[in-house]
Every structure is written in structure tokens, then in C-alpha cells.
Amino acid sequence: MVTVYIDGKSYQVDGQQNMLDACLSLGMDLPYFCWHPAMHSVGACRQCAVKQFKDENDKKGKIVMACMTPAAEGTRISIKDPEAVEFRGRVIEWLMLNHPHDCPVCDEGGECHLQDMTVMTGHVYRRTRFKKRTHKNQYLGPFVNHEMNRCIQCYRCVRFYNDYAGGRDFGVFAAHDSVYFGRHEDGVLESEFSGNLVEVCPTGVFTDRVFKKQYTRKWDLQTAPSICVHCSLGCNIIPGERYGALRRIRNRYNGEVNGYFICDRGRYGFEFVNSPMRIREPYLLSGEGTDTRKTLKEGEVLSALKAVIEGAKGIIGIGSPRASLEANYLLQKLVGPENFYSGASKTESGVVGQMLSVLSDGPVRTPSLREAANADAVFVLGEDVPNTAPMLGLALRQAVRHRPVERVTSELKIPRWNDYAIREAIQEEKGPLFIASVTGGRLDSIASGVFHAAPDDIARLGFRVAQALSPNAPVAGGHFEADALSFAERAAKALREAKRPLVVSGAGTRSSAVLQAAANIAWALWEDNRNAALSLVAPECNSLGLALIGGHDISGAVRAVEEGRADTVIILENDPFDRLDMPGAESLLRARQVIVLDYLPTHSIDRLQAAAAAGARVVLPAAPFAEGSGTLVSSEGRAQRFYKVFSGPGERSAESWRWLRDLLLELGRPGSEALFSLDEVLSAMGREFPALGGAVKAGPPSDYRIKGMKIPRQPHRYSGRTAIRAALDVHEPKPPEDADSPLSFSMEGYEGQPPAPLTARFWAPGWNSVQSVNKFQGHVGGHMKGGDSGIRLIEPAKAKETHYFTDIPGPFVPRDDEFFVVPLHHVFGSERLSAMSSGIAELMPSPYIALNDSDAELRSLTDGGEARVELGSFASFRLPIRLDAFMPRGVAGFPFGLPGLHGAVLPAWGKITAVKQT
Amino acid sequence: MDKKNQGKQKPLTGSFRTDGQPLELGEYEKTGGYEALRNALKSMSPKDVQEEVKASNLRGRGGAGFPTGQKWSFVPAAEGPLSRYVVANADEMEPGTFKDRILMENSPHMLIEGMALAAYAVGAQQAYIFLRGEYVRSSRVIAKALAQAYEKNYLGENIFGSGFSLQMHLHLSAGRYICGEETGLLNSLEGKRAIPRVKPPYPQVSGFMGRPTVVNNVETLCNVPHIIRNGAEWFKDLSLSEGGGTKLYGVSGRVKRPGAWELPMGTTIREILEEHAGGMLEGYRLRGLLPGGASTEFLLEEHLDMPMDFDSLQEAGSRMGTGTMVIMDDRTCPVGMQLSLQTFFARESCGWCTPCREGLPWVVHMLNAIEEGQGEMEDIDLLLEQARLLAPGHTFCALAPGAAEPLGSGVKYFREDFERHISEKRCPWGQNR
DSSP: OEEEEETTEEEEEOTTSBHHHHHHHTTOOOOOSSOBTTTBBOOOSOTTEEEEESSTTOOSOEEEEGGGSBOOTTOEEESSOHHHHHHHHHHHHHHHHSOOOOGGGOTTTTSOHHHHHHHHHTOOOOOOOSOOOOOOOOOOOSSEEEOGGGOOOOOHHHIIIIIITOOOSOEEESOGGGOEEEOSSSOOOOOTTTTHHHHHSSSSSEEEHHHHTTOOOGGGOEEOOEEOOSSTTOOEEEEEEETTEEEEEEEOOBTTTTBTOOOHHHHHGGGGGGOTTOOOSOEEEOSSSGGGEEEOOTTTHHHHHHHHHHTOSSEEEEOOTTSOHHHHHHHHHHHOGGGEEOOSOHHHHHHHHHHHHHHHHSSOBOOOHHHHHTOSEEEEESOOHHHHOHHHHHHHHHHTTHHHHHHHHHHSOOOTTBHHHHHHHHTTOOOOEEEEESSOOTTGGGOSEEEEOOHHHHHHHHHHHHHHHOTTSOOOOSOOOHHHHHHHHHHHHHHHHOSSEEEEEESTTOOHHHHHHHHHHHHHHHHHOTTOEEEEEOSSTTHHHHHHHOOBOHHHHHHHHHTTSOSEEEEESOOHHHHSOHHHHHHHHTSSEEEEEESSOOHHHHHHHHSOOSSOEEEEEBOOGGGSOEEEEOTTOEEEEEOOOOOOTTSOOBOHHHHHHHHHHHHTOTTGGGOOSHHHHHHHHHHHOGGGGGGGGGSOOTTOOBTTBOEESSOTTOOOTTTTTTTTOSSOOOOOOOTTSSEESSSOSOOSOOOGGGOOOOOBTTBOSGGGGGGGBSSTTSOBTTOOSOEEOOOOOOOSSOOOOOOOOOOOOOOSSOEEEEEEOOTTTSSTTGGGSHHHHHHSOOOOEEEOHHHHHHTTOOTTOEEEEEETTTEEEEEEEEEOTTSOTTEEEEETTOTTOTTOOSSEEEEEEEOOOO | OOOTTTTTOOTTTTTOOTTSOOOOHHHHHHTTTTHHHHHHHHHOOHHHHHHHHHHTTOBOTTTTOOBHHHHHHTSOOOOTTOOOEEEEEEOOOSTTOOHHHHHHHHOHHHHHHHHHHHHHHHTOSEEEEEEOTTOHHHHHHHHHHHHHHHHTTSSBSSGGGSSOOBEEEEEEOOOOGGGGSHHHHHHHHTTSOOOOOOSSSOTTTSOGGGSOEEEEEHHHHHHHHHHHHHOHHHHHHTOSSSSOSEEEEEEESSBSSOEEEEEETTOBHHIIIIIISOSBOTTOOEEEEEBTBTTSOOBOGGGTTSBOSHHHHHHTTSOOTTSEEEEEETTSOHHHHHHHHHHHHHHHOOSOSHIIIIIHHHHHHHHHHHHTTOOOHHHHHHHHHHHHHSOTTTSSSSHHHHHHHHHHHHHHHTHHHHHHHHHHTSOSSGGGO
């Protein structure tokens, strides 16, 4: 700690920062634009000018930029110095010379950093009479709107998009006062992080194109803290509602998880919540044909459900890796552990189970995203990170900078925050990142080594790396090509020399061998380096939570129905057609009675509707994440709470756990009356599953109050409260009660800063934009005051020695007549819910089958030509061929999860033949 | 101090051919060319070369006047064969300045030898000449000279069997004033946008490609062979003032003989203007002058007896800059001249920092309005305010402060002309409209 003096008062600050950072961290107001806590200082905008004095006798001082001034011992500055105050006002005046002053019609209005800073400096009157410079705008795709006239040239956009997120199709053009930020021509922004431009831009140049069509202001949104459901990382988000529809998603800062950014799948994947196809009412299907659908009225639902349960001869439950812990737990409770199936395919369950055991039984810790970004050598084994866990990909982009940054900060004494100097000093130098994957990926261009192979060969390579790292690791026998051996040597060397080595793998290839190899590498590293970390990407937002509850894989459920052990199936937020092959799913749905809880029609519901059956089939409207509360466990093992943002139209949908709770109560199951609130459900779950015991602490209990008050979901400036429903009824209804959380559906309540898990929005006096997050952090860019959201549930075993996996697969052998078909993931398309957003649907790839050029040639398959892909005897697809030079021989890539491609359970051997053009 | 060499010796230009053709390699060698390099490689350590240059009081001729030997000494001591660079700043874009062009067009080997010595002194094995793109003739001359130097092993591997190797490259600038700023130059040389970099770290520590780099002006580098050949004391004796050596002074504007002359450092403005440039043209009277290119403060007739050196002009509130004066006569509209200058600076702003990017165009708008007869009296104070705000430290680099120097002083010295424009609603110098 060092002592600095600000306006004559002394303060203790961490000497590693600059004076802007120090002032903001001390809670002071000092305006800025180009500086960003994640991207640090470049000194361009000159807005954070202060007066610096040499010592206490220096009365004259000189203007310096706080962001470029080290907070060294004895640094003396004045924020209030009249010359500094004047200069900051003049900087705003300059920025405003060409700004269009279109705040009333600007989508940024009311949450604009430029507005806030203008007010903060006190600049009011326009002293120029000359014409403003104008620009043409560009079409940048479905996510981001471009309005260049508003630009104040802070360079944040290009620094985020190119420097931080590795984008290459965006830039800064021209010079002097016609500097232009955009693409070289109109077109869709390529980066999966483009939506962050909306939050990075201090004004309305880049605005949310989806939100723009909602005609809603920030202060009119009802919000609640939430968790992204579109991948396993558990990024923290703030969904906002107005007029009964979800309007947008914003990043919710979590110092350990997503920091300042989220990916576009997370930001724009929410439209399914508003889908007209939503199941809004409970209904019963009985007898034959589609006309038998009968809406169940308020009083009829539970009795219908009770009848189903009581009439059952064997009930099984199909859980879901995208449903909350609470829902899965209560389903398990309802059907009994022996009848609970996790709902993931056999392969997927195996892989996730493997993941969990590696993380909880092995000695190596799984890092948070912040820690992953801090790694100084990374080995990615098998996982296509930018497509399965985009924010982990962003973290890895930062990780490769550590080695060179550490070099220049120590050798050249450049402070860590001096981003411009650091980037010039390190140039293109990258720290070690080795990637072994099935085919090319977006991180390849920053990797020190890339190796493309079939999953078994990737695993073998991993085992080989582990073998190179520790004599205790098993020896990977069999033949290795020379390039594989040299790759393994280089990767092992880089990991061995690192201070904080990180191994990344995951469920992407659906290969347990790959995971075991990754575990062996991490464990081998751990023998010498206790900082080694292992990050495993799970398939879905609650895969790991579900694995902690347990359950058989879904194939057992099919057998249970086929063998007559069960005649009743309860399907929780899941579609067996995505998990099973066609006959398996059909079999399962032939159960006499079926209860489905979901928010959107699935292939299974369609099937139930179309097919005749003797027994009752009940469909219950479940609440998606924004309309309910619950807890999810991320791939880090972090349990995080999401809170209900709003009640959907009709208000008949409810969280699945609430339906199941009501059913348990209706059935009068012993102990069910003690499962009433969310807290009670979580506590009971914790007692039953000690590994999940921490989950209840993911958020404060429902009776938590600050100064006796709840925390409002509506900001104090929320407008039109009495008018929204006036067309229906002039009497304002009583706001809904929320018995499950300390949040209220109201403007009234505690106006200060609640703890992080309950932070529904970022706002502070004078700080209306997202930059106000500064005021919620203990130290700017650090952790939230009082700690970041979430409770880590999985910590490594205190093992003394490691038990390596020894089951090393043999080399992959291509077959003459078949291909090994593996899933290929797409950030836009491979996740069903987000794929329902129009923008994401627009950016999805069209279906394809990817093959190596020589494989294709051998079989007379041509690029773009049509092929028949047969997986087993049941699944057959006609797909255009996409030649991919990086695909290993004998392996074909199948786009995972694209809408319309049901029934492909991957990986699998399959036949690919040309479809004869007639 | 015995100033026996003063005025008699013209080490930089004395050997020039009279027909305006460049010195061929043989001719350059006959005048002692490459002797300094040969001797240095044979009998001097890199440190010795640095010390000699430091002792000579050679100060940078690009405008800032930073001591050259000191600049070199900031390059960290070489540890192993890690790359480091020497760059000649030949992007001579300062309005009114043409001294480096004269040197390059007439004696290209002098620059090459100077760079080779600089490279040897700092342990660089790569050197770049960053040349203003419009200097077509210079580029032809230098390209030919480089080929000759490689052929005779003045450049290339293992020069004179000394073990010292140097590759030298000619790079033509795409043309931005900011490329004359050494860090903007480096960005441009790397193929990036020509915007200045943050300092510290200085290029000597983190420069081209993030490696230690010395960037020197052409004239500065051309002095080095002479210092090494004749010694620091000889060099200091050339000068009339503290900083050593001669200086290429230039004069442009309505004088009898516009041009450039090598004179002892510290020659007075009056001597340069009246003796060498022949005084004002008939019918023109001196109203003011920019002593060292466009980005220096106006001086008036009362300043004529001031010696042209770094310290004297600094004391007078101006700067020597490049040492090439721009003369403003009484038949030139001071507003029009200011408009022309500021239009240049505003256009050449790189757009990185706010005051320069936004302030200068505003200044241009106001000057334009005044010149067009649409000015308002408040504009004058606003212009002065802008000149005050565009101060060193307020901006990211020296471009806008450079623009503010003629602006602030021009408005101050010629205020009544500005007021006349505004009150008469026209430019009293009709031809400037």
C-alpha cells in the first residue's frame, strides 16, 4: 500500500494502479471515457485530467491525465483544482462539438455515460455556431446498431473488439475529426462478442438492435439478477421486462465469472421467452387425435395430476440438465431415486459423470473464469471452446497475453495498466496455448500449436503429454506420428514451465477418454505445481448440478417402459428426441401416461399430441428462467441463483419445481409441507445431497431484508406504473408477492446497494449508465462489495497422490465403409433455446456434413454436393457436404443441435453416400 | 572558448557538388567519407562512440533539441543478439522546412554513415530510413547510395571484418505529418495507424516492434561522422552557443534569396535573414516570422538579434524547431496565414486525442469565418482560449501544442488585424479571399 494525496487528503491505495483507478476505487467521481477497467489506460480522451503537484510546496502543479499517472507513493493530485475543472469541462465541450444532441430519440438516452460525464463536468452552453460533422452508418448485423454521428472517438469499441476479443473485421478508419469506427464495408460483425460494444460504447454509437425495437428505456424495465442458461459457464445477467415481455439482457458484473462481458448467445438468446409458441396453460391430452386437447382450469390441474400419479403402475422421471436444481430434486423426490433418470443421453451422462468425478475426486481445482484468464499456459484438449463456452474462449484470449505482459512489466517496468505501452512492447508475442481439437477453431490463430485429430487420438495425445509431465502417469503405448510427439513435447514443456498452467477440456467431443486424458495432464502437473487448474466445459447450464443429484441415463428409462416396469413418465424440461435415437424416444413416449413440464413445445409434445393413447397425458406450462427462480450449477461448480424477473401473460406458468411441489403437497407425501419455499426445497436437498448443501447459500434467504425493506425489481424512476394496465382496469392491482426471495415486484424498497446476488441493476447517483458498476465494486475491476455471487460446490479432494486413468484408447482407425461422425458445435445454432432468437437464427449455419477433402474425393463426394448420412439404422439425413481440410481422415463433422436435426446421437459410426442427382 | 572554426567550416554542406548532383560514393570517400565508420569499428567501442557524441553537445535537429548522446545512452546495454533498431526520421513534413531534403539529395552517404555509426553505438543491426513519400528524388538518391554501400561492405554482414553487421532499409512514408513524431513514425513503420505512442516507455526502451530503437533526425545523423572523425571539441568549436556544431538554417517567404545555409549554431536571425537571405523583397516589410517551421511561436522585428539556438529561442518564448524560418510580410493577411497553418494542423491531426482532434477544426472554423467576414468578436478570445488549452501535457503528443504556438502568438501580435476582419466583415487583404 502507498499513500497518495487527493485534494489535500491522504489515502492508502494499492500502488499497482493509476490515479483514475485509485480515485474511482475510493468512491470519488472523476469523468473518463477511453479508460475501461478491463482494458485499462491509453490516455486518448483526456477527460480524466487532474492537477498534479510535485510535493506539498508545489502550488502551481501541472495538468496530467489521472489514468496515465501511477499511484506511486506520495503522488499528489487535485480533482477540484479550478484549472483541472475547467479543462475537463472543455474536453466535454470538444466532444460535444459534433455530438448530435439527439438524446430524446437516442436508445442510449438515460443510460448514457456521455450524458453522465457531461453533467458531472458541468458543461452546459454550446459556444460554437458551426455545422457538425456527419457520417454514414453501417449495417452491422442483427445485434448491433450503428449511429456514427454520436461517436466521441474514445476508441473503446476497437480496443474491445480487436484488442480484447480478437475480432478482425472491425476497425478505425480515416484520421483527424473524421475518424470512423466500423467495418470496411457493411456486414454482419463476425465476433461472437459483438454485443458487448453496446455496453463498452460510452454513448449511442453502438446500441442493442433488438432492444431498439422495444421502445423501452432502462428506467422502465423491471429487472432481477439472473444467470444465463445458454451454456454451462453461468455468466451473470440482468434480464429486463416491460409490458409482460422480456426486452433485453445485460451483463451483470461478477468479478469471478464473467466480469464486464457476455457473449452474443447469452445477450440475444432470450427471445424464446417471448415466443408465441409458448405453452401458457396446462392441458390434458386424452383419447385419440389432436382435438382431445383440453385446457385445465385453475382447480382442475392438481386433481388431474393426482389422478395420473395415483393411477400409475410405476412412475419414472426424466430430469433435465437445463432445469434448475430445485426442479430436478423435487422430481427425483416425487419418483424416488431409483426411478429418476438424468435426462441426458447415455454418452452425455457418462461424460458429465466423468467430469464430476474428476473434479471432486481428483486433486486439481477447477478455476473461475477470472482465474482461467489469469493462466500463463493453456492446453485445450478436444473442446471447441469459442463455440461451447464462448466466455471461456475470451478468457483464454487474455491468458495468452500473460507471459509477454509479465515479461514487459518486469523487464521494461511498464505498469500493468498502461495498456497502450504494453501492447506496443509485446507486439504479436503470445504466451503458450496449445490446442488439440477435431477441426479448426477460432482460437487457432492465437495458438502456439494446433493439432487436429479424431477424439481417440486427441485423448492419446493428452495421455502422452501427461506421460511427459510425470513418471507416475501411465505410458501411452502404440504408434504416434512424429508431429504428435513433437506437439506433445512442446505442450508438456510449456505447461511444466508455467506458474499457473491450465488444462481445458469438456463434453464437446462426448468422449470420456478425452476427459480422462485431460485429467491425467492436470494431475501430472499438480504433482509439481499446486496452481495447476482444470477447466471442464459441461454441455448445459445445469449439467453439473444434475450430475450432483445423480440419476440413471435416459436409455434406462426406455427399458423401464419397454419392460413394463413403468407406465407413467414425467418429463421435466426435456425432449427425449434430442437425447435418444428415434425408436428409443418413441418407445418412451408410448408409456400409458405422460406428464410434460416445459415452456415450449418439443418434438415429444408434438408426438404425444399426434399419437393415440389410452392414458392421460398432461402438459404443464413451466416458467423459463426469466419467469421463475431457481439455482443452477455452472461448469466451475458454482451454484448461482436466478430470480424471477416477471410473470408471463396469463400468469398460469410456474417454475417446474413449483408444479412438482404442489403435486407433492396434493399427494400428501410425508414431509412435503416442509418443502414450501425455495429456501426449504434447497435446504432439504442439501440434507439429502451434502455435496449440494452450499446451494442454499447462493442467495440470501427469502426473509432477508435491508433496513426492514425488500429490494425492488423496479427502479425508482419506473414510469407508467398506473397506466400500463389502465386500458384493462383503472384499478391498479396489488403487486404480486414474492415469497421466495427478498426481491419485490415494486418500486418501493431499499434503494441502496444490495448484496451481489440480489443486485438487479447498476445505478448510482450521477451514474446512470452501466459504468455505475464501478460503484458496486470493492475495487474497480475487482470483486463486488461483499463478495461476488455464487457458491463453489466442488473443491478438489485432499488427495496425497493421484490415481491416474490408465484406460488409454488405441489409435483411431478409419473405416472403409463408415465415418466416425462427431458433433461440431456452433455458438449460434447448437443450443436450442437461443436458436429461437431471430438474430441468432439468422447467423446459424445451415445444416451440413463436414469431411476431409481426400475422404470426400475417395468417395466421389464434392463440396456442396448432397450426401445421405445414416447413423445406425434409424437416423438418416440428407445434408450438403462441406469440405473441411482440418477434419481428420475417417471422421465426419455433424452440426450439433441445429434445429431440425433431431435423432442424431453422437458420436456414432455412420455411412455417408452421395445422393444421386436425378 | 576558442572559436577558431566558426563560420569557416561547413562539414555538412561544404563538400556538396555545385551542379546539384549527389556526391557519388567515390567523391564522398575522397572528402573523408566512411573514415569515421572505419575508425570507429576498428578502434572505438560502441560506448566510446556514444561518449564522443555526448561530449560534442550535439542536439537533435528535428525540432526538440534533445541531446543525441544522451538519447542513445537510454538504450539498454545489449545482452545477446536481441534485435534493436536505428531509424532515421526523414519524414520532413514541417511546413517551410526543407533542410533534410538538401542533405539527402546532395550527400546520401553522409546519412548512411551517420546511421551506421549510430547503429554501432547502440548495438543495432537493423536500420530504417523513414522517408517522406513526396521526396522522390531523395528516395532515388538514397536507394542508389544504399546499393553502393552494400556493395563496398559499408553495410551488410561483418562490415570491414569488424564483426559488426548492419542491414539498412529505405521505407517511404504514406504521408502524414504525425509520422514525423517519432512514435507515430514507429507505428507507421510497423504498418499500423500513424498515431503517437504513450511515453514512457521511450522508443530507446520499447520502440520498433517493441524493441529498443533510436530515432534521429537526418541532419542530426549527418553530423555524427564529422564528430567521430574530428572529435567532440572540434564540433563544439563550430558553434556560437552551447549546443555544438553548425546548423542548416533556412528562410522562406518574400525575401530576396529564399534558401538554406549551413551556419554556426547560434547565428542571429538578423544575420540569416539579412545577409544570407538578402533581406525582404522590394516593397515588402517584415511583420513577423516563425523561426523554426510552422509549429513555433511568431517572432517580431524586435527579436531579430536573437541567436538561433535552442536555449535562446526558448527563453524568448519560442522554439528553434527545425531552424527554418517562415517570413510573414506586410502584404500577407495574418488571418489568412493563420487559417492556412491551422487548416494544415487540423487536417494532420491523427484523431487520437480529443483536444487536437476537436479543438483544431473548431479553430479552423473560426478562422475561416473571420477570413470570410463572418467572424464575431468573441471568436478572438475563443481562439486565444483554444491556444491556451492546447498545451503540452493537455494533449497526447506535441502536434496540437505545436499548432497552438503560431495560433496564440499570431492572435496576440496581430490582434488588430483579426478585429478589422470582424468589424469590417471582410478581409482587408482582398487577394486572400
